[in-house]
Amino acid sequence: MVYKNIFIIFLFYFFLNNSHCHYKPFLLDKKTIEIGNFSDNNINISGKSISFEFKKKFENFILKHTPWNFVKKGGNIHLSGDFIDYKIIKKRNPKLKFIKMTVKIYCKDNLNPEKNWEKYFDIVESFSQQDNFPLENYLITEKIINNLVSQLYNKIFNNW
Structure with missing residues (x-):
């Protein structure tokens, strides 16, 4: 035996x-993925780093949905980005407003450089007039980050 x-x-x-x-x-x-730096210098959020929250949620999302490994340096795919701007948009309905956040993401494919890209993502979420300033409201920030994570994940992993 x-x-x-x-x-x-x-x-x-x-x-x-x-x-x-x-x-x-x-x-x-x-395959390996390296998550680089994300900056939120232009986004003023009191006491909270939206880039840190995004990076943490994105890593968790990848771990749940793909078999890829994370590495600190030299990954097959390297991601980084900048949170560029946000705007409060008022619509005709005075009780409802929207927040639009713009993020620039850089994706470098170390195995296939022709697949490198950089793209702006606009994330739009609604909030009511009664909510506090939207970026200080945890639920609205969560919705924005989750929306960005989903968009970015689909953009990257639909190509592989």
Whole structure:
């Protein structure tokens, strides 16, 4: 019985190390992603870093939805960005306002440089007149960050 197990392990090892194996990349080569710096210098939020919250939520989202590994340096994909601006938009309905946040994201594909891109994302969320200033309101900030995470995830991972 022990010889049988050793033989099976040997065959599996040989199978994985065989240079003609077509399954090797799927079993051993796991893509990596590096999340770089995100700045929110232009966004004045009292006591809260929206870029820190975004980075944390984005990492958690990737961990839940993809098999990719995070690395500190040298990932297959490198992401970074800047929170550029936000505006409060008043509509005809005086009880409802919108906040529009603009974020510039840089994506560098170290394996396929032709897939590099930078893109502006506009995230729009509504809030009522009774809410406090929207960026100080935790629920509105959460909605903005979740919306951005979803948009960015779809942009990146629909290409792979």
